């Protein structure tokens with residue numbers, strides 16, 4: 012075990028050696044979304060994997076900003092606030108809808124319409140929208156909660172756009188809280204289960220339902236709805252009547268065709284999926300089905316395949332090899348669960364996608380333009396994968412000049428990984444901002 016750790020550290024240091032790595036605690040708060048839950052507009056939809064709006068205050072962005080992995084649009088909204096032209100791309104139609112709805116321009120009439128329908132949906136009975144044919148639906152919502160949600164939805168569906176989009180966004184934003192599951196780790200966890208050593212225990216329905224929803228589940232849904240629509244109304248009052256609405260494109264930033272539509276860019280600022288097996292389509296499947304973004308399991312499966320290859324469902328074939336990565340993969344225990352499940356191929360695919368991204372950035376950035384990438388490292392089978400420095404190396408090979416790898420903060424690892432990794436390696440578990448210039 013010591014030998015593996017030593018060899019791991021040697022490769023990690025060799026990759027890092029030529030790179031300008033420095034500690035940058037000023038980025039610490041900027042690389043995570045937690046501070047955004049209370050901020051105007053950003054609080055409209057919880058997207059844990061986003062970075063903080065303050066990220067945009069840490070950079071000189073120039074006149075045209077591009078976020079290739081725009082998620083719920085954090086960078087785009089902040090660019091618009093500064094009157095900067097911004098374009099974003101994302102493969103997840105839910106993320107695209109959230110970003111575009113947050114970013115759109117709303118006239119006084121739209122704002123009034125929104126407020127009127129928000130009130131009606133909370134108190135009048137306009138019938139019930141049709142439930143999606145999601146196989147898990149009965150397990151995901153209590154019958155009375157689902158009924159209340161679909162009654163609100165029926166009213167939303169009669170409103171005109173763009174107010175309807177704002178109403179739908181408010182509705183999507185309360186689904187997690189109104190459901191029997193919550194997002195945790197790499198997926199969804201049931202509120203009715205409690206983790207105990209090595210197993211999950213079932214909590215009696217009378218206990219967990221009362222604890223989460225209180226005694227009146229319909230009132231719970233209506234309160235969440237009122238809070239969500241109230242927040243949107245308040246935040247719209249702070250927004251100028253006309254602003255530079257960012258453009259949001261649904262498509263893969265790894266496709267040359269998508270990127271050609273983006274035009275010439277001064278600053279690309281983004282956070283790609285980390286090589287941590289997180290599946291965005293799994294985590295947001297309730298919202299994807301309920302929002303009508305997918306209507307069959309096959310559609311969801313097809314969407315999953317469009318993602319950057321950071322998880323096992325999008326592994327696919329690849330011949331791409333980075334020699335240093337291969338050295339790290341060699342060190343992994345072949346009997347470990349992650350290796351048996353195919354993590355080596357996932358990581359090769361992931362870095363092949365980083366290379367595609369780098370070539371596309373090279374194509375859309377103007378000479379002297381900058382790429383600012385927030386990314387975190389991971390560990391599998393006791394081996395640390397320094398994603399930040401491998402990305403920097405790939406960016407460099409694609410013709411971008413690496414200015415700095417700014418270490419923003421340290422990340423924790425699972426107890427199993429901590430047992431097998433040495434202290435020196437644990438110090439390299441971190442989130443960094445890789446800053447490059449297009450030559």
Ligand SMILES: C[S@@+](CC[C@H](N)C(=O)[O-])C[C@H]1O[C@@H](n2cnc3c(N)ncnc32)[C@H](O)[C@@H]1O
Nearest residue numbers: 061062080082083085101102103263264318319
């Ligand atoms: C870390 S999140 C970005 C969050 C964003 N910075 C924000 O603040 O909301 C990564 C995003 O990349 C998207 N994504 C994954 N593969 C993609 C691809 N090939 N092209 C574009 N977006 C992709 C995911 O859907 C997810 O929204």
